[in-house]
Structure formats: C-alpha cells, structure tokens
C-alpha cells in the first residue's frame with residue numbers, strides 16, 4: 397500500500413483547510429461567539445446555518461456526485477476533508493444521520509427518482525432526517541420492532557412508537573423500520589419507510605438527555621396515513637418486506653466507515669497531547685501516547701477499509717470491530733484528559749467534560765458493544781452462537 401498522498405490530494409487538503417478556517421471563523425462571529433450545542437433548539441438553528449454554508453461551498457457531502465449536491469471527490473479525499481474538518485475544530489454535523497447513515501443506503505437501494513428527490517435536499521439541509529429504529533421494546537433486539545404499517549389504497553397507515561430518536565424534535569423526516577406483515581416473525585416482514593414528520597397522526601415529543609440537552613425524541617404514530625408520494629420517488633426504500641437487508645446496510649455505515657471517521661479521533665488525540673505538554677506525570681503521558689497511537693491505528697485501518705470499498709467491497713460484519721475500536725477509543729481519550737485536568741475539568745465545565753459525557757454513549761448507540769462483540773464472535777471469527 398502506498399501511504400503517500402498525491403499532489404492533487406494535497407491540493408484538495410489545502411483548499412479544504414483554507415475554506416474551513418475562513419468559514420468557521422465567520423460562522424462563529426455570526427453566532428456572536430461559541431455556538432450553543434447542536435442538540436439544543438437554539439444551537440440546532442445555529443448549526444443549520446453552518447450546514448447551509450458547507451453546502452453553498454460544496455463541502456456538505458464531498459464524496460457524492462455533483463448532481464446530488466456533492467463534489468465528486470474520492471473516498472480518500474473525503475477522509476482528508478474529515479481530517480481537516482476536525483483539525484480546524486468544526487462542530488459535529490447535525491445532518492449526520494441523513495448524510496452519513498441514510499444516504500449510503502439511498503445510493504445502494506434507492507430508485508433514480510428517490511436519489512434525485514432526496515439527496516440534494518438532504519445535502520442542502522432543507523430536509524433533516526432522523527433515525528427511527530429503536531422502540532421501547534426493541535433496542536438491541538431490533539428484529540422485534542412492533543410499530544406497524546398497513547397497506548391501504550394509495551399508501552400506508554402507521555401505528556406504534558419509536559424512541560431515542562436523535563434530534564427528532566428538530567428534524568423534518570424519519571427513516572424507520574415498520575412491521576408490514578403482521579404474521580411475520582423477527583427479520584421477515586419489515587419494511588424500511590421514509591416518513592415526513594408533519595404527516596397527520598405523527599406526534600414528536602422531545603426529551604432531555606443526561607447532559608441536559610434536548611437531544612432525543614419519542615415519535616408516536618396514531619393511524620397516520622403515509623401517502624405513497626409523500627416523499628419524491630416513493631416512501632419505501634428497497635423492497636416492501638425487505639427492510640431488514642436495507643437496515644443492515646445502514647448499520648454498516650453507522651458502525652463502519654461514515655459516521656465516525658478517524659479525523660474526529662486524530663484531532664481529539666492531538667488536543668490530548670497538547671494538554672500533556674504542561675500537565676500530568678509520566679504515567680498519564682504514557683497513557684496519552686498509547687491512546688494517540690490507537691487513533692493513528694484507526695486511521696491506518698480505515699485506509700485499508702477504503703482500499704477494499706474502492707475495489708467494490710461492501711462494509712460487512714467487520715464494521716462491528718470498527719465500532720468497538722472508535723467507541724472505546726473515544727472514552728479512553730476523554731478519560732485521560734479528565735485525569736490530566738483533575739477537578740478543573742468539572743469546575744470550568746470544559747469541552748473535555750462535555751465530550752466525556754457524550755463519549756459514554758458511544759458504546760451504546762449504533763448497537764451496543766456487547767452486541768458488536770457477539771457479531772464479531774459469530775460472523776467474523778465463526779465462533780458458535
């Protein structure tokens with residue numbers, strides 16, 4: 397493997413760096429200082445301004461084709477962009493569940509009409525997508541989803557409840573799994589539906605997280621009529637009753653490459669090393685160096701993954717190993733920072749303390765780490781159930 401970047405790739409990196417630095421400063425100035433968290437109402441609208449700025453500059457979804465609002469960049473360039481994005485200190489993407497989770501499945505399973513109708517509006521942050529999978533009685537065991545969709549003339553009637561819907565109270569659309577064959581069991585009989593949240597009969601109720609931000613919502617469906625043409629190109633993604641396969645492809649993007657690129661952790665690791673320069677003893681510094689190396693290792697492993705994807709492979713069960721790596725690394729990086737800061741971390745309400753709180757959810761969302769270990773044991777290593 398050749399690990400050097402080409403002249404064109406270095407030029408792409410320089411262009412991204414210059415644009416991000418200039419625009420981040422302008423956006424912060426427009427917000428009148430440090431913007432609020434994107435998981436609060438006030439912060440979300442500030443972050444939409446950032447998202448639209450990214451889109452206008454052609455940086456919202458760099459690896460997508462130009463006709464869908466992207467820049468036609470390679471996956472390698474996307475990795476470079478992500479590195480620069482986090483190095484500059486740009487904010488988490490409030491559009492991530494659309495752009496990084498749903499969109500790869502729209503490219504893989506969507507019709508030409510769905511791709512044309514959905515992707516560009518998603519990149520432009522005109523339509524804001526949330527993920528409607530978890531239910532009060534279906535989390536790790538996603539195949540026990542009980543929300544129903546009944547086929548009627550011209551559409552579907554939805555009943556049931558979703559929960560833990562990230563930023564659901566601020567979004568316009570939901571992608572979700574619904575049981576469309578009431579006699580079916582488990583993975584069969586599920587359909588992947590695309591639902592505008594202003595559909596009559598859909599109620600969205602936001603609720604607070606442990607860190608105080610209103611980052612979650614519950615979504616209720618009461619005899620909600622979802623017309624076939626409520627979303628351009630149709631509301632079913634993939635085949636009716638073939639929703640499980642589409643959902644597993646989305647999960648591959650969530651756990652594997654796109655949701656949490658190495659750039660995010662490389663930047664955190666660099667900030668951790670900077671923190672070590674005037675704090676900490678030899679033990680803490682050794683822990684920081686080891687965590688920094690694990691961030692570098694994730695970068696190298698991702699380069700190998702991108703090489704396979706560029707050759708046509710699909711993210712498979714190996715995505716579970718990636719998810720274990722990034723989620724545990726994030727906790728580790730933040731724990732070391734808190735140990736370095738001591739009581740200062742909490743007294744000053746530092747970004748490290750907030751980041752640590754969020755890092756604790758990494759082993760839960762995108763499928764818990766216990767479940768990822770089961771998948772890795774059975775489907776990667778071939779161990780018995």
Ligand SMILES: Cc1cc2nc3c(=O)[nH]c(=O)nc-3n(C[C@H](O)[C@H](O)[C@H](O)COP(=O)(O)OP(=O)(O)OC[C@H]3O[C@@H](n4cnc5c(N)ncnc54)[C@H](O)[C@@H]3O)c2cc1C
Pocket residue numbers: 526527528529530531534535536537559560561562563757760761762763764765766767770
């Ligand atoms: C920050 C955050 C954002 C989220 N965003 C979304 C979202 O946008 N959309 C959405 O649909 N969901 C979202 N979720 C929900 C998330 O997907 C679920 O929390 C997760 O799948 C676990 O489900 P559960 O909470 O019902 O826990 P449970 O499934 O009840 O699990 C409880 C515990 O039991 C363990 N466990 C369960 N089954 C097994 C098993 N077979 N073997 C070993 N251990 C097991 C689990 O690992 C866990 O520790 C989010 C969660 C978080 C924390």
